[in-house]
Amino acid sequence: MFHKEGQKIIITTFFLVVAVVLTAQYFIDVEWIRLTVQIAALLLLIAILQFFRNPKRLVTPNFDEILAPVDGKVVVIEEVYEPEYFKENRKQVSIFMSPTNVHVTRYPASGTVTYSKYHPGKYLVAWHPKSSTENERTTIILHTPKFGEIGYRQIAGAMARRIVNYAEEGEQVTQGDDAGFIKFGSRVDLLLPLDCDINVKLNQKVVGARTCIASVRPLDD
Template identity: 85%
Template sequence: MFHKEGQKIIIATFFIVVAILLVTQFYIDLDWIRWSAQIAALILLILILQFFRNPKRPVTPNFDEILAPVDGKVVVIEEIEETEYFKDKRKQVSIFMSPLNVHVTRYAASGTVTYSKYHPGKYLVAWHPKSSTENERTTVIVHTPKFGEIGYRQIAGALARRIVNYAEEGEQVTQGQDAGFIKFGSRVDLLLPLDCDITVKLDQKVVGARTCIASIRNKDD
């Protein structure tokens, strides 16, 4: 299953690869050149298909948990001063996606979208500390039943040049639902309340709509 955002690129790549295979097969006499070109073309097609894959992950919504919005590795867990929307302290959990990860963004929790904004910007490498505030990005806030308002940012990386964001203000969304896509290397920041318990560690690999990122803190703690 492939994401709809990759349909045009997949079709264009397929025809380019077919053209390369036909041209090299009938017009290139040197075997090593012909085979090299054909193998390179097939590898390109495989990489494009790999990047735009969209595995189905059914979710039974759990209001007590925040799930990973994307596949990748946790690169930041820290308390920050959020200045765009909350204007107070938040727990930030950042997940870096390599080009080999699934790049579908999924809603981390069910609720109502209260804010959705696109910001043009730079294309610093996604793990750069300033990428959260200076790179091309979108900020989305969802009001949830248990956590109150939580936020996430889709952040373009050095290779990414297009962020796709489906969140619309006032929309009711469901945990695990498709929320968008980022093309070719990126990062997602979760902005969570201070009174939640983070359940992941730095450098941990997480799976979108599967791995629990945070849970409701026990009131006895």
């Protein structure tokens, strides 16, 4: 299954590849050049299909856990001051997505969207320390039953020039459901309460709607 955000690109690329393959077949006489052009065109189509894949992941919502919103690698775990919405310290967990990762954003928890805002900005590489505050990004806040308010940010990278965000203020959302898409390499930051337990480590690979990023701290801690 492919994400709906890729439909136009997939269709356009398909017809372009067909045109290139047929043109090469009829107008390029040197066999190795013809085959090289045709194979390159087919590899481009495969790469586009791979990027826009959208695997189905069934989730049984768990109010005690925050799930990874995207596939990728954990590149930041730290306490930061969040100036836009919370205006207080939060635990930040950042996940970097390479172009080979699934780029679907999924809701990390069930709850109500209380804030959703788009910010234009720069296109620094996604692992740059200032990308969270200076790059093109969206900030989404969810009010959850067990964690209170949590946030996540979709951040554009050097290649990502289009962020798609489906979260609308006042909407009830379900953990694991499709929350948006970021095209061609990017990062997502989770902004979590200080009293939650972080269950991942730096450089750990995570899977969207599968890996538990954080959990409610037991009352006896």
